[in-house]
Amino acid sequence: MIKDKISKIVSLCKRRGFIFPSSEIYGGFGSSYDFGPLGVEMKRNLKQAWWEEMINNHDNIVGLDAAILMNPKVWEASGHLSGFSDELVECKECKKRFKQEEIKDNKCPECGGKLFKPRKFNLMMKTFVGAVEDKASIAYLRAETCQGIYMNFENVLNSMRLKIPFGIAQIGKAFRNEVNPKNFIFRTREFEQMEMQWFCHPKDANKWFNFWKKERINWYLKLGIKKKDLRAVEISAKQRAHYAQKQVDIEYRFPFGWGEIEGIHNRGDWDLSNHAKHSGKDLTYFDEEKKEKYIPHIIETSIGVERSLFAFLVNAYEEVKGGRTKTTKAVKDTEIVLKIDKKLAPIKVAVLPLVKNNPKIVKKAKEIYKTLKPHFVCLYDQVGSIGRRYRRQDEVGTIYCLTCDFETLKQNDVTIRDRDTMKQKRVKIKDLVKVLKEKLEN
Ligand code: ATP
Numbered sequence: 001m002i003k004d005k006i007s008k009i010v011s012l013c014k015r016r017g018f019i020f021p022s023s024e025i026y027g028g029f030g031s032s033y034d035f036g037p038l039g040v041e042m043k044r045n046l047k048q049a050w051w052e053e054m055i056n057n058h059d060n061i062v063g064l065d066a067a068i069l070m071n072p073k074v075w076e077a078s079g080h081l082s083g084f085s086d087e088l089v090e091c092k093e094c095k096k097r098f099k100q101e102e103i104k105d106n107k108c109p110e111c112g113g114k115l116f117k118p119r120k121f122n123l124m125m126k127t128f129v130g131a132v133e134d135k136a137s138i139a140y141l142r143a144e145t146c147q148g149i150y151m152n153f154e155n156v157l158n159s160m161r162l163k164i165p166f167g168i169a170q171i172g173k174a175f176r177n178e179v180n181p182k183n184f185i186f187r188t189r190e191f192e193q194m195e196m197q198w199f200c201h202p203k204d205a206n207k208w209f210n211f212w213k214k215e216r217i218n219w220y221l222k223l224g225i226k227k228k229d230l231r232a233v234e235i236s237a238k239q240r241a242h243y244a245q246k247q248v249d250i251e252y253r254f255p256f257g258w259g260e261i262e263g264i265h266n267r268g269d270w271d272l273s274n275h276a277k278h279s280g281k282d283l284t285y286f287d288e289e290k291k292e293k294y295i296p297h298i299i300e301t302s303i304g305v306e307r308s309l310f311a312f313l314v315n316a317y318e319e320v321k322g323g324r325t326k327t328t329k330a331v332k333d334t335e336i337v338l339k340i341d342k343k344l345a346p347i348k349v350a351v352l353p354l355v356k357n358n359p360k361i362v363k364k365a366k367e368i369y370k371t372l373k374p375h376f377v378c379l380y381d382q383v384g385s386i387g388r389r390y391r392r393q394d395e396v397g398t399i400y401c402l403t404c405d406f407e408t409l410k411q412n413d414v415t416i417r418d419r420d421t422m423k424q425k426r427v428k429i430k431d432l433v434k435v436l437k438e439k440l441e442n
Pocket of ligand 1: 144176178185186187188189190191193241260261262263302303304305306307308
């Protein structure tokens with residue numbers, strides 16, 4: 001049953017253009033996935049919602065877009081080259097590899113076979129920069145986006161004339177050579193992170209940690225994640241990331257169990273102190289008013305784009321047995337509705353002529369589509385019965401369906417159908433942009 005829900009979502013994602021396996025015609029490539037036309041819209045919406053939340057809805061946070069490739073010394077100083085590793089265990093029989101934490105009773109979780117001794121396995125992905133593949137030209141694909149932020153701490157501070165406390169936010173790719181990527185887009189080797197680093201006075205770090213924990217939980221709730229499926233878990237000292245003094249994971253209840261979607265970390269002065277030591281550059285902050293010098297402490301909020309998108313998809317997926325639109329026989333079986341929040345839904349409006357064999361109605365519907373397209377992500381569909389077309393839109397979470405019918409030609413109005421209530425209302429064509437904008441923004 002649990003597997004069932006995931007496989008239904010995976011299949012919907014492929015069938016309707018959200019997510020495809022990468023390089024599929026060559027048999028795929030491990031845990032790599034491509035985002036299709038609807039997936040990329042949803043991903044853009046998710047990133048935009050985060051960006052607006054962090055930058056527009058908070059004071060004193062600015063953005064950054066740092067390079068993926070950095071001087072390898074960054075990763076020495078950050079502790080990733082020595083400390084960013086998993087314990088890898090390999091089965092002697094089926095040769096499958098697992099993280100040590102996945103092993104119970106010292107047996108292979110897949111075939112029950114005997115295991116080799118655990119080995120340390122660094123998660124950093126290596127690459128070569130320049131023409132010669134020697135040691136001097138080894139570089140790493142960043143394993144977390146935040147190091148680019150620390151590298152620019154001074155540049156941003158000075159160029160933007162900021163005062164502590166302030167934050168720097170960034171969205172970008174990260175790479176980890178995961179031992180056991182799994183669960184669709186939950187754990188992959190290439191993924192995107194949305195990270196915000198909050199620089200504050202050491203004395204205030206605890207206060208800000210609690211502040212950001214609350215803010216971040218509220219963000220998910222505002223975007224429709226059900227409260228019962230969200231929790232914050234404090235991570236013990238033994239299990240914490242090597243840089244964290246305190247860590248809370250925000251977890252979502254996936255069909256395969258609770259899984260982290262965001263980490264809130266108190267990184268203390270770990271990063272700036274180590275970078276100061278390794279680079280020889282003074283990274284202390286001087287508070288002009290208080291005449292006080294100190295290394296700022298950092299509170300980090302770090303969320304995975306694909307992982308949280310997966311959580312939003314699972315959260316939105318509903319099946320209605322017997323069908324919700326009773327217009328034709330064909331829709332009497334189970335119907336899928338993706339109840340994605342308005343902000344995140346890939347398509348906002350679909351324009352549907354009631355019948356496709358009336359040239360006047362079709363012409364009018366196409367005109368309306370053209371008028372709306374510059375304002376909203378819109379789709380035009382005239383294939384199949386109107387019931388089937390509503391159903392196709394519900395399945396991908398389209399917020400409003402506009403139908404042009406015979407009345408439209410006389411009254412210059414259309415019906416707007418709401419995805420969740422299925423209620424229909426007539427609206428004048430001249431008012432459509434304004435009415436839809438109001439509806440989508442509130
Ligand atoms: P996990 O324990 O699941 O490996 P983590 O604690 O190492 O995750 P962080 O380093 O805190 O993760 O990264 C912050 C966020 O980045 C995670 O909450 C997750 O959403 C995302 N993330 C981390 N690793 C992956 C991955 N391999 N695939 C997809 N998203 C990831």
